[in-house]
Amino acid sequence: MKLKSQLNKLIKEAFIKAGIDAEPISVSEATQPQFGDYQFNGAMALAKKLGKNPREIAAEILNALDTSTLIQKAEIAGPGFINLWLDHKWVASACKDALSDERVGISKLETPVKVVVDYSGPNMAKQMHVGHLRSTIIGDTLSNLLEFLGDEVIRQNHIGDWGTQFGMLIAYLEESGNEGAEQLCDLEEFYKEAKTRFDADKAFADKAREYVVKIQSGDHHCLNLWQKFIDASLGHCEDVYGKLCVNLTREDVKAESFYNEDLPQVIEDLIQEGLLQESNGAQCVFLEGEEIPVIVQKGDGGYLYATTDLAALRYRANVLHAKRICYVVDARQSEHFRQIFHVAKTSRFVPEDVKLEHVAFGTMMDKSGRPFKTRDGGTVKLIDLLDEAVIRAKDAIKERENYTEEEVEHLARIVGIGAVKYADLSINRESNYIFDWDKMLSFEGNTSLYMQYAYARIQSIFKKHHAAVEGDIIITDALEHQLAVMLLRFEDILERAAEDASPNQITTYLYEMVTLFMRFYEQNPILKEGVDEAIRMSRLQLADLTAKTIKKGLELLGIEVVDRL
């Protein structure tokens, strides 16, 4: 239900009817329940323009406002606010419609676009670590969300499979022979051993350097070794994606190396555009008003990540025909993206109308506010973190009820992984965030378990109620009304979250909505004796819509629900 735009339409019509020649600002959610459901604050701003008292303007708008359908009551308050109350019956019927709709009342975008979402992007030389968590789940959520709203989403996993360290790694892989494949079980260890060998043995180091050149010149033997290594490494990533319930597959992989062939052409085209300059031996693009150039080719002829990114950008714009390209990458690279977006546009590699976005996010910190590391200062492997989440969740769950071993395993996975993802997604993505096990798994406040718990409670109602659920939704009190309106706001929230690429708007909404439901549920009995049958049916339906909304919301975040908890 696009509540806001429906209200805005009514306001706009009132403006026309009242002869006010201005574009009204959007209505907003009422700041407090006593001010209704929505408020229009645009009258005050018009005072100067129209040379009238704001309350007078508000009165004119009010007089012209159609209150025959969704608006039940409108009042002027304070200096010129217009408070809007939605009609009980209209709200009830809209909820009923949402309930019978597979998409819980969320329509598809009228003008969907093709969007590339670039996320995760692990380096194949090493195992995924905690630093990859945010990109992976924020990107996945954004993809799910845009897809659900109707955009055509192309997920792109820009894996790092190229660079000098691969010479060393494949040389070591070759040396290890058949055992090599087994040793790849632990990439960190493998990397360390290869590095030790590299530093200690000059002949090995020479061979490693030779292999770098050989891969790059297309040598079959070396490319085979390289491919074997990449396959194993990607397998590790897929384990992580599986555990995280992230929708990334091999089909989404478009590795760095994919763009290799285009790199000389990128340089050539930049020359054609007259953008390239040599500086200290390197090929650079100097942007207007900026001191530091974008280096696209090193003095030794090698290419850099800026070059690859430019190639990727134009592939996405011109071959994939994306109209919006989102890079879900650490905020520390914002300078880099600002520059290459600039170059991509001025070089006309990417058409003017393509939106380029750096969906930046902050760093994950430990409890003391330092970047998240292991005790001995190493990086924390993502797979280890996820396993620990499941173990901790298991401890928290097992004594709650008489679960079988199997049930505990199943629940712990859903609860533990959900907790990690939710904790991350519920933080405004641009700020750094403190990773805190206790908070995450305490299951209080705005956590995944609170939502999962509410969902399970609702399912338990339906387990006890066997008869058919039918009839109208009847709104009997203020809390019920608030909950119903809140449920109808879901679409507005999703659209805004998609526009801003910020998952935490979804979590904030879910938390507020579920809190309302919990209050409603405390206050308004459903199955208890003495509840009028029609009211019971109505409340069952509100509970059902609440559950469906929780489920859909969590699903977009890649978090599962369970019927019993």
Place this chain on the structure above:
RNA sequence: GCGUUCGUAGCUCAGCUGGAUAGAGCACUCGCCUUCUAAGCGAGCGGUCUCAGGUUCGAAUCCUGACGGACGUACCA
């Protein structure tokens, strides 16, 4: 040095397309289970929204500056 970004309750965070008395959770105090999951609900306590100016009828939100932190700053990604 320059640039980016952040600074909201004891702690962790929302709110930031300008609107009415700045919101949650944790912690602390108190209350609510003889039938719908108490991993819940209610009440209380807690604020110079870092500071100083400016724009505005109105600023946590926009602008300028200061202070404090984080990050970035030419051949790594």
